Amino acid sequence: MATKTTAKVHFDYDRTSLTDEMLLQLYKAMLTPRLIEEKMLILLRQGKISKWFAGIGQEAISVGVTTAMRPEEYILPMHRNLGVFTTREIPLYRLFAQWQGKASGFTKGRDRSFHFGTQEYNIVGMISHLGPQLGVADGIALAHKLRNEKAVTAVFTGEGGTSEGDFHEALNVASVWQLPVLFCIENNGYGLSTPTSEQYNCENLADRALGYGMESHIIDGNNILEVYTTVQKLAEDIRKNPRPVLLEFKTFRMRGHEEASGTKYVPKELMETWAKKDPIENYKQYLLELEVLTEAIHDEMASQIKEEITKNLDIAYSEEAIIPNLETELTDVYAPFTYSEIKAGTATEELRLIDAISLGLKQSMERNDDTVIMGQDIAEYGGVFKITDGFVEAFGKERVRNTPICESAIVEAAMGLAINGKKAIMEMQFADFATSGFNPIVNYLAKSHYRWSQAADVVVRMPCGAGVGAGPYHSQTNEAWFTHTPGLKVVYPAFPYDAKGLLATAIEDPNPVLFFEHKALYRSIRQDVPTEYYTLPIGKAVTLKEGNDVTIVTYGAGVHWALETLEEITVSADLIDLRTLQPLDTETIFTSIKKTGKVLLLTEDSGFGSVMSDISAMISEDCFEFLDAPIRRVTSLDTPVPFAGQLEEQYLSRKRLEDSLKELIAY
Template structure:
């Protein structure tokens, strides 16, 4: 690289020793040389894509060197310097980019979409925003463990337009979380300039709205970045709180190389090229006689040799051989189910009491388990399930949250990265739409992508029959059974609710736990008083017969029981699925092969629901044993109405008896 005779950036080395000053230079030089090599390989067709951080190295390196190795960093595409400053072996990085087994995702994700507990780095997902809330969760884990660590998370100026940014800052502020939010303001979100991205003078000004200290730093000045972040980090460790930093810099390459930079005015590009963080810092070190030409050449030769050797070893590694067994086995973290047998002593409990008791006993069993949700602390939740929990477990573990479902699901993910289990209460299952992205894209995919479990239970009060209307009555389980990586549980009785919830909390995988509101106070049952578990994937046979198999779950179980009580002459297998993912396919198929008829009852509207998949399964597996077409019964294809007579018309409950008799008479 050519020498700039005079630096265009004003450096103040302060009390930094020469060793640190040179380390800052070396750590910036390394990602630059890697990037230059990657651009050559891209032109040669040896890699498929590259997101360049050329010109932004000072931020990644300065922040990473200012933090302790034990402190998590959540970087983005243009933060190669985070990975190299944490001294991840280049062989593993190159294997990651080439989809080799020695990478971090077994070829399942690309570039920087990975994390590593070994190096305390959590990479991004393409949706950008969720990592901010995940950083909150890791920071909360630091607080609860009292380990004195902080967390740093990166986003771009474009990412600050996402709702996750605002939710994460608000949660961090309300809970005084030790997290540094780093905004790399590099001029463009793909091709959209900053004046079309936000309408305030500085993004750092947004910190004021959340009661957060904020700072603006020259993102091309590595000394300013390193020393300021180091000072702020020391302060945060002593007095935990969030801080927002806006780094002013520029993206000198395309969003990714294929997009180019034609939309950038030449004079603007020239201005920022003159502020190159490496060449200017190099000139400063030369001028202070800290770096010599010989040292510089030795650094470059050393790094290039490391790059070439790592590339050669990565190329030499064999390509991944696809294995369906391997892929399927890696969707979920293995879970060694431990059975806790029920005691003989029982108490009559309502469905809602069984949920509360299971939560309480799990809180006692798992000493760091955290429950989060709106109004769940002193108020006890809108259904009073957590009433009295604060008095026993304290507000650190029973946490009222702001109204921000997305950030709280992300926070739960961050807690899991910290090794802490959590239960998130959606006030109503309908409200999960506000946290849908992190559920289906972060919780569901993390283990498959980089073997990071999402040890999170999301409680989902759901269902109609209580005159709550379109926004408080949905039973939306089919949204999640469609998503590999999630487990879906839907009990119909207090006994099952208590045992299955205990299992859900023990399971290290993400579980959507549906609780039908109409059953909360209407269904009672004798339930073992002590802690016990029920395995997932085991349906319950409530009745056994020869004429027909009835398959249902949730409130549908009670509708089917009422119908059979009215029609005592019907000989039926009544299967309560209890868990929808995993599904007890064996029990279903065995029953239908025996009876020759099947009817599937669901509360959800028909199209795209669980009943459709079950019907297809039975047609494929039991066709030659069927004496009639598989029958599906579901609610109307409308949103859920409020007024009682319309809700009654909507629900599948009123249609089931006629459909069952029709099937038997086929």
């Protein structure tokens, strides 16, 4: 006979057709993260872990959603979703090792708590910036849809995260493309210490779905049966009829944002009210009344879980601390990539830079059916520069996708495509607009492989540069923003031949590549280019001219300015076209300088903080004793790029190149 109880149950539970076994499975699934968290709070006080974000009181959401999903479907949790990880049955010792910074965790000690993913369990963890994971879910779901797989992707955020632009961009993209995503908002009352009344001014966050033409539901996040049955029913329907759905789970955060912040800012009465709605205690009383659970069964279940916790903690404790290995740290910044040379054929055609890029893109898409290109106006319109003109007819609208004007969400979707086995190419309509997608580029794409060995197989094409009278917002050459960020590769060709071969390699490379294309060169530079597919190595400069008096190092439009200047004045110079800025071919640079003794560094960028500033420092460190003159940088003015022709001419470094070169030779 079951133990009777007179405790009040604060929810109207509806078991529908769930078996007793299923009811108990849900109970154990909630009890497991609760007992782990209670243990973690003890370890935190003992100084055995560094930080903890408690999800106590919110277990029903993580467990209910995860149980309703299929194991092969992706879930993108946050730092209060321990129940996602435990319900997916990740070995506890690996979780404990992760929190202790041990090697058997998921990030080799490089990140903490839940900032990790694992393809083995189809979980993609968050980054601290919160919003980007929403767009990543779009990309994962898009890959499923492109393969006609009947799969749902679930992504979590808090009510605070719904104020970020990424939330709105991700919902808009998902709705426009009808992607099978469950957007799960855990509305737990506070963003750190800021109450919901100071975060948004609508009654329910679910109401925001209306503006995106999206279905939404409000769910009691502390009622495990309501969470599980509602999400299960929705998931089954979404698999048949793909579409995004916004779910607002009403719950409460019973502890601080993280333990150090406490809860003094929360009114006592509010804490007491929600304490009565504890999802585990209420569900326990319900099961006791149903006589599905007894105190004896509960005690045995809790004892087994605690035993597992202790056993796995011992395994994690016994593991040696990570011994730093410099080579490993540097190597793991990028995903492994073995360059495979495909030599150019003998058949050639005179092509402009823009034509070579277009042909290179087309041939890469022909070679790999998993390649998807996304960008504003790239489909029927062919892109603002017409590089993708005719691509829709060749590859269809599924693979050549017009996007809303939301650079951040599309970079994130590209990352999601990569996670789910696709190759993503994004056209940033102008390189200047990368600011709107900057966060996911430098914090998600760049750090993904280093953090949890997930390659960010993404190419972002960056039309850039001045000289076309486009003014401050369409003329920047902003490569230095990205060469500064470990994990990104930056390619910047000056000729059609290089552009086609380097683009092919960039698309083959599993790492994130920023591919800069100078707009002023698009239609002004012609060259005989092999018509068939070929590759060129990333990270290898080329010496265009050889001489003994000076080394000129440049890239992009600067290459053509240098060639013109060397035609006008008699100088015996090594002219090096870098072609790739990250990784950088320092060997070619240093070898030349050791021969000539003088170096001029030419860039279209402004001087302070430019790529050439770093190259200058490297030369000083490695070649100082070989220099016969000070290093000379020739850069554009430290102003925004002006519109009027005479102002733009004054701005550009081209105007100062000849005089600077003469002064350096005469030194």
